[in-house]
Amino acid sequence: MEEILRTDSTNEAFINLVQLLDADLAERDGEDTAFYSQFNGIDQLKHCILYSEDGITMGCGAFKSFDEQSVEVKRMYVNPEMRGKGIASKILLALEIWAKEMGFTYCVLETGLRQPEAIALYKKNGYEVSANYPPYEGIENSVCFRKKLEYSTLNR
Numbered sequence: 001m002e003e004i005l006r007t008d009s010t011n012e013a014f015i016n017l018v019q020l021l022d023a024d025l026a027e028r029d030g031e032d033t034a035f036y037s038q039f040n041g042i043d044q045l046k047h048c049i050l051y052s053e054d055g056i057t058m059g060c061g062a063f064k065s066f067d068e069q070s071v072e073v074k075r076m077y078v079n080p081e082m083r084g085k086g087i088a089s090k091i092l093l094a095l096e097i098w099a100k101e102m103g104f105t106y107c108v109l110e111t112g113l114r115q116p117e118a119i120a121l122y123k124k125n126g127y128e129v130s131a132n133y134p135p136y137e138g139i140e141n142s143v144c145f146r147k148k149l150e151y152s153t154l155n156r
Helices: 012-037 085-099 116-124
Strands: 002-005 047-053 056-065 068-080 106-112 128-130 142-148
Touching: 012 047, 012 056, 012 068, 012 128, 047 085, 047 116, 056 085, 068 085, 085 106, 085 116, 106 116
Parallel strands: 068 106
Antiparallel strands: 002 047, 047 056, 056 068, 106 142, 128 142
């Protein structure tokens, strides 16, 4: 049975998935890892999603306030053996719905060129490439996205 849990960054399952995410990103980003790590702390994340099936947690995502109208999607991860099954899209949608319920109008996010699966996920889910926002301005590996949260796109 599928379960989507709203939680925060103190959740042990969330912490464990983020550790796997960080290990994957360190392998992909190599020497750039230190730069990105400074923006990926989880201690202040109050809006986290965990996706589970039959009691097994398979993926996570989170958001934090970016500005008065926007949240920034952070810490998206699905266990490699579970990828390709639409789990990341379900997590992303759950984050978008939560943000909309809180009165936000947009989601923004940053990912890297070394994560082509992430880029494909965001494009598939209606995100459009945007100018790199601080602190990613001028960072060649960074790709930033933006999406307007509209009820029509949240009821897929």
